[in-house]
Amino acid sequence: MGYHRVNVASILTLENISYLGYGAIISLLIALVAVAGGILIGTLIAILKLSKNKVLRIIANIYIEIVRGTPMLLQILFFYLGIPVLYQLIVGSPLRVNIYVCGILAMALNSGAYCAELIRSAIEGIDKGQREAGITLNLSEATIMRKIILPQAIRRIVPPLVSEFITLIKDSSLLGTIGVMELLNRAKIIGANNYNYLVPLVIASIFYLVMTICISYLAKNLERRLAVYDQN
Amino acid sequence: MIKTEAICKHFGALKALDNVDFILNDNEVVCIVGPSGSGKSTLCRALNGLEIIDSGKIYYDDKAIDFRSKEDAKAVHSTTGFVFQHFNLFPHLSVLDNLLMPYLENNKGSKEDGIKLAKELLQRVGVLDKSDNYPNKLSGGQKQRIAIARSLMLRPKVLLMDEPTSALDPEMVKEVLDVMKDLAQSGMTMCIVTHEMNFAKNIADRIVFMDEGKIVEEADPETFFNYPKTDRLKTFLSKMLY
């Protein structure tokens, strides 16, 4: 048997492109849910890290170290393949896991560690004079946080959170490993069916780039609006 | 009235305050002067609990205050204003909101009353026209005058100021000193850490000289400048007046 002729036109069908477009939407949604979960978890971990209680700080540090010191793919596989075994060992009955729940959970927990560091450093980056001014104006710690520190920290957090979101869009491709039909997985399937990976991979790249560039652009606008006080 | 008895404050091995007995009487203006690192800021901040003292006692109107107690701290912070060298305005709030937010959070009155008071105070320090601006685009002098106005929003009985003009360009020092003078003449009780010797001479009821964490000498301005007793003050004065 000889080699297949490369036939671009037969791959560039509306059907294939919309199949990939669907994958892009799935990747985007996965990243969106994961980053939302990550912000939630990250806020909790950041609160632990900033607390005066040493034990809480240590717990937060251990969490962050584990997440940052191991590959995300391993974490995903741990949830998909490891947790069911653990469950069976403890409970006795088998556990059926949903790949989407598993994958998104793993990504959210991963993102939580990174978000925690972003949030913590944004809060700690606020000049300590701001807090002192609040104290001398007889504001409670909670009010200082709510009215002075957080409004300023949030403005600083937006840019790194957007990069985190973009990272998650790209990392969602790792979920293909456990069978999630996201963008890259679909590109591989089309490639396999047509004996041609080049075209679907290029199209997938374009989808990724459109998503990431649009998000960067929207984020720039958001930043500008949040930073109104810097220009006035 | 504020009084300290033998207060000490260490930073590691360094003794920033060494058995300081300080008094600030009602309606009195006291200036604290001294070389860099002598503990002036530490004393001023300790009076307001921004530094927690290691030993000694602080009294407000004869009531001993422990700043680690929330209640004591609140009692002081609701009646004592503080002005920082670097202003510490809230950059995310407009000038008006910088004044209004603490007023409302302290339940001092209605929003209308707060706005009225804020505008009165901004008028008094000469920056009423900047009410709707954000702090970042204002000059240092304007910022400090706004910070002073903000410190008056809770109608404090005492004003503590830590080098309020030291971060300003020279041409803006006067506009801030004028505001301080106006306050002093209105009978406000003030404790001012400053390097402005002429201002101290003209405005202070008493000048306190600190060195190496101790109060070395204190006197009324006339005596302070013309009849310094210790060598340390003599040396300091000869350096300050060229």
Ligand SMILES: Nc1ncnc2c1ncn2[C@@H]1O[C@H](COP(=O)(O)OP(=O)(O)OP(=O)(O)O)[C@@H](O)[C@H]1O
């Ligand atoms: N937070 C801190 N940590 C460690 N050392 C400190 C701290 N704050 C002040 N010090 C030290 O304590 C001493 C007294 O400092 P302080 O700021 O009270 O001096 P100062 O008289 O206000 O000086 P300056 O005129 O430079 O403002 C200095 O040696 C200073 O380095």
Ligand SMILES: [Mg+2]
């Ligand atoms: Mg100082």
